[in-house]
Amino acid sequence: MSFVGRTRELAILHKHLDRIQRGSRLDRGTAMMIRGRRRVGKSRLAGEFVRRAGLPFVHFQASRNSPPAEDLHHLRDTIAASTLPNAARAQDLDPTTLSAAFQILALTLPDDAPSIVVIDELPWLLEGFPGGAGELQRAWDMELSRKPVLLLLLGSDLSMMESLTHHDQPFHGRATEMVLRALNPHDVAELTGTSGVDAFDAHLVTGGQPLVAESWEPGMTLDDFLRAELEDSTTPLVVNGQRILESEFSETSLSRRVLTAIGGRGERTFTSVQHAAANIEAIPSTSLTRTLGMLRERRVVAFDEPLSMKRAAKDRRYRIADPALRFWLAFVEPHLGEIDAGRGDIAHTRIVDGYSAWRGRAIxxxxxxxxxxxxxxxxxxxxxxxxxxxxxxxxxxxxxxxxxxxxxxxxxxxxxxxxxxxxxxxxxxxxxxxxxxxxxxxxxxxxxxxxxxxxxxxxxxxxxxxxxxxxxxxxxx
The missing domain is CATH 3.40.1350.10 (Trna Endonuclease; Chain: A, domain 1)
Incomplete structure (x- = not known):
């Protein structure tokens, strides 16, 4: 399937690459931090950009909770197998520290021609190395930035990616930041072959997630898509929300209960969320306030206040801000049991019955x-x-x-x-x-x-x- 959307993001990446090719910067290299929630298309964006650029590159994918030594050897092997002109130099080297691995990377980068380096899921790589952000900073300052390289640092851990560029962190001021969000309704319309109201239905249901939207084949109606996706528990529509939540929130955490109250039950006020999210014991207001604040910082929940000439903070309402979770929390999560049992038809019927009323608010x-x-x-x-x-x-x-x-x-x-x-x-x-x-x-x-x-x-x-x-x-x- 052809690559759709991300026109603005690709243009930004090409602009930075063009500056490197023209040698118009004091530092020959440029670093970019690209953050976005899981499955939003960061890796695909980087891959499409690399394909269009046609330059030597290396794309390293970090693994979560991988032993540090394994990460180092994986990084070395990825460099050695890359299209960088000096990649063969990495084959016989044995890095024992993150700094040593970055030195191997610097050794393989060309001095006289531009190249591209992608480090995918940077937070997963750094979490295995105390002081890893400092090692990245030293490697960038001393070696990597002196090469004509575009360094793309990708990450799904939004809070850690943001913290890496804070003023008190080693990499502060060294990277341009890009936030990758879900596909917009126009891009979803192009990808699914829909228009008008059907395009907005496709956006609401897929959440603008590329993997989910690609399952919507041209000519499908909303009903066709739902029937196909609810057939089993491994389809993108069913799996996507689970993967996003599992990567950020424990299933038994207060955060998950709050998200279910807002997204699954449609509660919008502080008091109603507090009651709906309570388990055996009542939730203290301070705990709920702290949790809502954290969810807002992570851009999962939005706080809406009436817009006029008067402030009205006491009339605040809450809603799910992440488009990938709006439909999933409302309609997929409550019916995972039926879907797992092969009764997607039951889930389908209940979704059809409630969709129109839900759409009126969600749109x-x-x-x-x-x-x-x-x-x-x-x-x-x-x-x-x-x-x-x-x-x-x-x-x-x-x-x-x-x-x-x-x-x-x-x-x-x-x-x-x-x-x-x-x-x-x-x-x-x-x-x-x-x-x-x-x-x-x-x-x-x-x-x-x-x-x-x-x-x-x-x-x-x-x-x-x-x-x-x-x-x-x-x-x-």
Whole structure:
């Protein structure tokens, strides 16, 4: 299957490689840290970049919990088998320290031509060597950076990858950082051969994970895809969420219970999450606050607050931020037992019954991101923040609020999301939006009104702008 998406990321990598080839840097080499959650496509991005570059390279894949001596010999053997012009020099060398292994790498890199080095899952390599980050820093400063090399350091442990570049860490200031996220809806549409609402369904269900999206064959409907993926417990849709969670959170941890409460049961407030995540004993508020903060730092959970001219931290709502886990926690994890027992048909029926209601809420953050991306070319280019608004009693709820900041000084527009294909936004719904807008703190009486609906807008509905599903897909082009 052809490589799809990642146009921006590939362009960035080629830009750095071009600088190395032109010799326009004081340091001949360039290091890049590429971090992203497991199975998001870091290795495939690096592999595609290397293929297109057509230069000598080495791609080393570290193993988790591997004995340090084994890692060193694996690194040596990978270098010796690479396309680096001096690779044969590594064959008879026996590194006993990480520094020695990096010296072997430096020995094999050409001095007069560019090359590429990929170290995949860097945190797994460094965890076996106390002070390993310092050894990497010394190797880079003393030898590797003096070569015309592009060093790509990949990692799924987001917190460790971020910490490696903190100001108090050895590698601070030595690498450019790139965060690799899930495929966006436009890329998923291209990969799955879908459009409009079907493309957003494909994005919601696959989570933008390349391995899962590749299982969606062109011409498949959502129902076709679900039936095929739920047939057994080894399909990408079933396995993907398990692998992500297993790599970061213990199955019995409070974090997993909190994620199940938010993603699996749909709880959104602090109190409801606290009750739903409780096991035998109640969860102290301090423990839950700490856990939610950690999940937010890891970009698994998002904290949403009403967007207006007033702060409303007490009205905070929680949701799953990682697109790879939204659908999995809601529909796959609760039915793993049936899937393992070969009764994917039961899981399929339950998913179909609940999908429409779930989609109505799950699509909202995706729509808000799309609208935010479209605002520079809209009548309100000053709308730097796009969110939603609700009062303590949740009545009324405004799906879209476009403002200059959080909290807002200027509110440019309010809007409604009606994610349906059979009926456009009606005049009555538009009038209700106008009436509800008066409740938003700071919204002017003549605030603009917008709508998002795959079916468009009925004649006579007084909205200033309407976006369809196909319009939203263009936001990621």
């Amino acid at each position: 909202e953050p995706v729509v808000r991101e799309a609208v935010w991306r479209l605002t520079p070319t809209s009548p309100w280019p000053g709308a730097k923040a796009v969110g939603n608004w609700w009062p303590r009693n949740n009545n009324p709820e405004i799906d879209l609020v476009g403002a200059d900041d959080r909290p807002a000084s200027t509110i440019y527009f309010v809007g409604t999301i009606k994610w349906r294909t059979g009926r456009p936004i009606t005049s009555r719904e538009a009038a209700q939006l106008v009436a509800d807008a008066a409740s938003v703190p700071g919204a002017p009486p003549d605030v603009a009104t917008v709508g998002v609906c795959p079916a468009g807008m009925a004649d006579g509905a007084p909205l200033d702008v309407i976006w369809t599903a196909d319009d939203l897909l263009q936001a990621w082009q």
